[in-house]
Amino acid sequence: MPNGSLDQYLFHDQNPSPSWFQRISIFKDIASALSYLHTGAKQVVLHRDIKASNVMLDSEFNGRLGDFGMARFHDHGANLSATAAVGTIGYMAPELITMGTSTKTDVYAFGAFLLEVTCGRRPVEPELPAGKQYLVKWVFECWNQGSLLETRDPRLRGEFSFEEVEMVLKLGLLCTDAMPESRPGMGQVVQYLNRDLPLPDFSPSTPGIGAFMPVSMEASSAIGVPSLRNSSISLFVTHTILDGHGR
Known part of the structure; x- marks a missing residue:
């Protein structure tokens, strides 16, 4: 893609930081x-590795979901829980170890992606102080303390709506709810982002919100997932670019 991947603009100083409008x-x-992928295609497609480095940018800076190396295809209505747990540490839902992957584990990864891009930092940063190492937990704690907007990327340039940034941060926490049944579907997420539907009423005291449970080294080794920040396992070699219209 002409403009490479999104992470190159978030974490590489030689590239300009994306504006809020672009994000x-x-x-x-x-x-x-x-x-x-989840509802519109002939089969359910689980991407299983959603993150900034797998979002490609075209010549107009539109986002395209790329690298389907871990993707799995299932018939609609099929049992998805038997699918093996793979992914990138920090984007992996806690139930992956015991329940396997599902559309809701993709939603979890998308929530981590929302926070990653809005805050301008990766989901796991082991070199930071203990209270800031895990992005989901840190954003939740800041919200609980009344300082949610302080988590936004300090390099964020241009004009932006504080209300919209706050909405996206809360949506990221909603998508990373520890209870998969409490996460929205991606169709609802689209409505939230388009402001066609208000976020549901929830707070820092809502069960499951901010209850970040990182994949342990023991568990990740048991399923063959490296316990390194930003590491992942590819099961296929196919690379596909998909925009929001299935192209």
Whole structure:
């Protein structure tokens, strides 16, 4: 893709930091793509490795979901729980170890992606102080202390709506709810991002919100997932680019 991957603009100083308008547009692009994969295609497609480095940018800075190396295809209505747990540490839902993957584990990874891009940092940063190492937990604690907006990327340039940034941060926490049944579907996420539907009423005291449970070294070794930040396992060699319209 002409502009490479999104992480190159978030974490490489030689590239300009994306504006908020660009970030929210990319969120909508990727959410629409995932909604199509989960409900609009002939089969359910689980991406299983959603993160900034797998979001490609075209010449107009539109977001395209790429690298389907871990993707799995299932008939609609089929039992997805038997699918093996793979992914990248920090984006992996806690139930992956015991229940396997599902559309809701993709939703969890998308929530981590929302926080990653809004805050301008990766989901796991082991070199940071203990209270800041895990992005989901840190954002939750800041919200609980009344300082949610302080988690936004300090390099964020251009004009932006504090209300919209706050909405996206809360949506990221909702998508990373520890209880998969409490996470929205990607169709709902699209509506939230387009402001067609208000976020449900929830708070820091809502069970499951901010209850971040990182995949342990023992568990990740048992399923063959390296316990290294930003590490992942590829099971296929196919690479596909998908926009929000299934193309």
